[in-house]
Amino acid sequence: MVRAPCCEKMGLKRGPWTAEEDKILINYVSHYGHGNWRALPKQAGLLRCGKSCRLRWTNYLRPDIKRGNFSKEEEETIIKLHEMLGNRWSVIAAKLPGRTDNEIKNVWHTHLKKRVLKQNHQATSALETKPQNYVKSEPLNYPIQVSPQSPQHSSSTTTNSETTATTSTNNDALNDFPEVDKDFWESVFLANDSGETTNFPAGGGETQMEFQFSPLHGVEQVGGCNPGLRDCMDFWYNIFTTAGELPELPELF
DNA sequence: AAATCAATCAACCGCACTGAC
DNA sequence: GGTCAGTGCGGTTGATTGATT
Numbered sequence: 465m466v467r468a469p470c471c472e473k474m475g476l477k478r479g480p481w482t483a484e485e486d487k488i489l490i491n492y493v494s495h496y497g498h499g500n501w502r503a504l505p506k507q508a509g510l511l512r513c514g515k516s517c518r519l520r521w522t523n524y525l526r527p528d529i530k531r532g533n534f535s536k537e538e539e540e541t542i543i544k545l546h547e548m549l550g551n552r553w554s555v556i557a558a559k560l561p562g563r564t565d566n567e568i569k570n571v572w573h574t575h576l577k578k579r580v581l582k583q584n585h586q587a588t589s590a591l592e593t594k595p596q597n598y599v600k601s602e603p604l605n606y607p608i609q610v611s612p613q614s615p616q617h618s619s620s621t622t623t624n625s626e627t628t629a630t631t632s633t634n635n636d637a638l639n640d641f642p643e644v645d646k647d648f649w650e651s652v653f654l655a656n657d658s659g660e661t662t663n664f665p666a667g668g669g670e671t672q673m674e675f676q677f678s679p680l681h682g683v684e685q686v687g688g689c690n691p692g693l694r695d696c697m698d699f700w701y702n703i704f705t706t707a708g709e710l711p712e713l714p715e716l717f
Numbered sequence: 718a719a720a721t722c723a724a725t726c727a728a729c730c731g732c733a734c735t736g737a738c
Numbered sequence: 739g740g741t742c743a744g745t746g747c748g749g750t751t752g753a754t755t756g757a758t759t
Binding site: 479480500501502514515518522551552553554565566569 | 743744745746747748749753754
């Protein structure tokens with residue numbers, strides 16, 4: 465059986481919503497809720513399909529919608545989350561109260577994407593002047609510690625443009641992933657040669673993450689879960705860098 | 718003032734997922 | 739396990755608005 469089209473063309477209105485339609489929808493939802501979007505338009509007396517009603521409500525009429533321009537902080541959050549999550553607009557929207565996935569998607573395509581591309585271009589140009597074996601992150605003041613099995617209780621917080629050393633007494637993430645060792649980094653660098661990403665732990669599982677190596681950002685988590693473990697990655701990365709234990713770096717360094 | 722171009726954003730489309738049967 | 743309806747999500751479209759020529 466073929467699924468019915470989402471919008472019956474016969475007799476149902478499309479296009480921009482009128483103030484009157486908005487009023488009807490708001491009144492109905494505030495009285496009866498929106499348990500069944502498909503049945504809602506008929507019950508509310510709207511000549512719209514349920515999908516259109518849902519979209520109008522979630523993207524425009526919901527009382528908790530925040531209107532107006534995005535703040536600098538919101539834009540930075542979107543850029544950061546998009547870097548980590550990709551086009552998962554609903555997940556990104558969940559981190560920005562009052563903003564819809566549609567709105568975030570629009571602002572990304574109209575403003576932020578261009579800004580990020582520009583920044584990346586500038587950063588890449590700057591990197592081209594770096595000497596061979598350039599390491600993006602400044603080596604931290606960790607004690608030289610090349611044994612992955614006995615990590616120091618420290619972590620670093622790294623952004624695209626800066627690296628700052630901080631101390632932490634909570635390095636549970638590190639202890640949870642003792643496999644992060646020289647072999648891990650080796651696989652990251654090897655994957656880079658073929659433009660691929662590296663999954664970690666390699667066997668999969670709920671906590672698997674995806675890493676990629678780039679001249680711009682160094683080792684980056686590009687997917688998977690537990691982004692906080694990025695600190696852990698930075699920790700080991702800097703340890704191996706400082707200790708000279710990294711495998712030979714690709715030419716792009 | 719008119720025409721053209723670019724930017725913006727609301728809305729639509731189709732696919733995927735989920736739960737009920 | 740298969741089918742279907744309902745819903746959510748991401749990609750895309752197209753109308754509108756503002757800027758530029």
